[in-house]
Amino acid sequence: MSDVSLVENLAENQICVIIGASHAGVNCAFALRKEGWEGKIMLIDSDPELPYHRPPLSKTYLHSSEALGQNLLKSSESYGKENIQLLLGIKALSIDRKTQNVQLDNGTWQAYDKLVLATGARAMIPSIRGLSEAKHVYPLRTAADVNGIRDKISKNPGQDVVIIGGGYIGLETAASLRKLGAKVTVLERESRVLARVTAPEMSSFFESLHAANGVSIHCNKQVISIAEDGEKVQVICEDGSSFPADLLVLGVGIQVNSELASAAGLQIENGIRVDETSCTNDPNVYAIGDCTDHFNPHYKRYLRLECVQNAVDQAKIAAGAICGKDVFYDAIPWFWSDQYEVKLQLVGLSAGYDEAVLRKESELVFSIWYFRGNELLAVDAVNSAKAYVWGTKFIKSGEPIDKEKLKNPEIELKSIGK
Amino acid sequence: MAKITFITSDEQRITVEGFSGSVMALAVENGIKGIDGDCGGVCSCATCHVHVAPEDVSKTREASEIETDMLELDDHTDQYSRLSCQLQISEDLDGVVLRVAK
Numbered sequence: 001m002s003d004v005s006l007v008e009n010l011a012e013n014q015i016c017v018i019i020g021a022s023h024a025g026v027n028c029a030f031a032l033r034k035e036g037w038e039g040k041i042m043l044i045d046s047d048p049e050l051p052y053h054r055p056p057l058s059k060t061y062l063h064s065s066e067a068l069g070q071n072l073l074k075s076s077e078s079y080g081k082e083n084i085q086l087l088l089g090i091k092a093l094s095i096d097r098k099t100q101n102v103q104l105d106n107g108t109w110q111a112y113d114k115l116v117l118a119t120g121a122r123a124m125i126p127s128i129r130g131l132s133e134a135k136h137v138y139p140l141r142t143a144a145d146v147n148g149i150r151d152k153i154s155k156n157p158g159q160d161v162v163i164i165g166g167g168y169i170g171l172e173t174a175a176s177l178r179k180l181g182a183k184v185t186v187l188e189r190e191s192r193v194l195a196r197v198t199a200p201e202m203s204s205f206f207e208s209l210h211a212a213n214g215v216s217i218h219c220n221k222q223v224i225s226i227a228e229d230g231e232k233v234q235v236i237c238e239d240g241s242s243f244p245a246d247l248l249v250l251g252v253g254i255q256v257n258s259e260l261a262s263a264a265g266l267q268i269e270n271g272i273r274v275d276e277t278s279c280t281n282d283p284n285v286y287a288i289g290d291c292t293d294h295f296n297p298h299y300k301r302y303l304r305l306e307c308v309q310n311a312v313d314q315a316k317i318a319a320g321a322i323c324g325k326d327v328f329y330d331a332i333p334w335f336w337s338d339q340y341e342v343k344l345q346l347v348g349l350s351a352g353y354d355e356a357v358l359r360k361e362s363e364l365v366f367s368i369w370y371f372r373g374n375e376l377l378a379v380d381a382v383n384s385a386k387a388y389v390w391g392t393k394f395i396k397s398g399e400p401i402d403k404e405k406l407k408n409p410e411i412e413l414k415s416i417g418k
Numbered sequence: 419m420a421k422i423t424f425i426t427s428d429e430q431r432i433t434v435e436g437f438s439g440s441v442m443a444l445a446v447e448n449g450i451k452g453i454d455g456d457c458g459g460v461c462s463c464a465t466c467h468v469h470v471a472p473e474d475v476s477k478t479r480e481a482s483e484i485e486t487d488m489l490e491l492d493d494h495t496d497q498y499s500r501l502s503c504q505l506q507i508s509e510d511l512d513g514v515v516l517r518v519a520k
Contacts, residue, residue: 023456034451053458059460070439072447075448081449082449308456308463309463312456336457336460343462343484345462384487385483385488388487388488389487389488392491
């Protein structure tokens, strides 16, 4: 173990270790340099690939033949240029907060002055009988997962694919595999797709969209077991129905990678608890991205978000705070999903809404505006960047909206304020 | 092939050569500061905003409706604003000068 306290405490001798090199970790490393961090930056990830964009994995990367290299977060030269040391294919095993060291699986301990946990999440593997023994089962979280799906499907594009889970990952994967010619079935446990994240109108739109593109969606399907069936598997549901699959994709959500933090005695709630500067209950340890449970000042509650926006925003806040800047997190979350030719853009959080106002420009261009009383909470916009942009502006400004004007697509969005 | 010049907010002029793909991807590949491309180039985040030099506007194709709408997210948008993920590299772009938005 090295002991940094023996070294003269010069800025250039300080070490910031970042665990996790996806959107949050990589952005934090670069933001640290931008904010003036003069010391070492070490970015560690168990994924051996040069850090890449995750959102395309279920979208363009899955249905095209593009190389992962076209989806890099930063070029390999950029890390050298900014003097950021990348340790890929290396796993952090434990954190000793007392001596400020991280134990790595290459047999070494790495000392830190500041530690950033950007450990993200992993695909949830549901407990379904026969699943762990079944072949051709793919979660969808990493490049390796998607490369596996690409390889399997390339052998025969017309294969039967069953996707468990009708959330964003499940539906995007359905659209991408459909594009490749697969026969796709989606099994959703709830009574509608996207049930956890959107209004019933939006769920019906996506159900129809997928049906029109030849995807067979079945709701209220609780998968209880997977049975071998020659080269295929049978996906068996509680109601006795079963679906044959050459390939089974799991899209049932994620599990937060909080074990490292938890074992180190950091506060864990619905993720690693951080304050408005993304700092944990240890002043030398920060946490950013999907793994954090953080307070959102706009919605006045603690949240855990799975999105690029939060990863990037928290990365910048943590970097600023580590460099002594007076910064705090105050962001409106935003997301997007691309399926077929449809672009869905979402801003804000709709949880707790009591009224959903539909603004319909056409069958394929519309938006849903979620209100609690007169307060606009969130907007889901389908093929309508305008609604997304104006929704963002109204959520930020808090300017009251005339709902009757909003409903009327003849009235421009910039004129819907009261 | 196209030579593309970026002017960053600290007044650095960087000229790079590109062959295909988007200007945003070229900028990220070359570590151009201020062009983040957080969404990976699908016109969803508006973090790759550039201002085309007025004399070079004719080198670029017109912005699509979604791009124009997304640009409204940024307060610094002007008539020369573009999202560089929507600018495809071709010989038409050769010599273009792009100022990275603040």
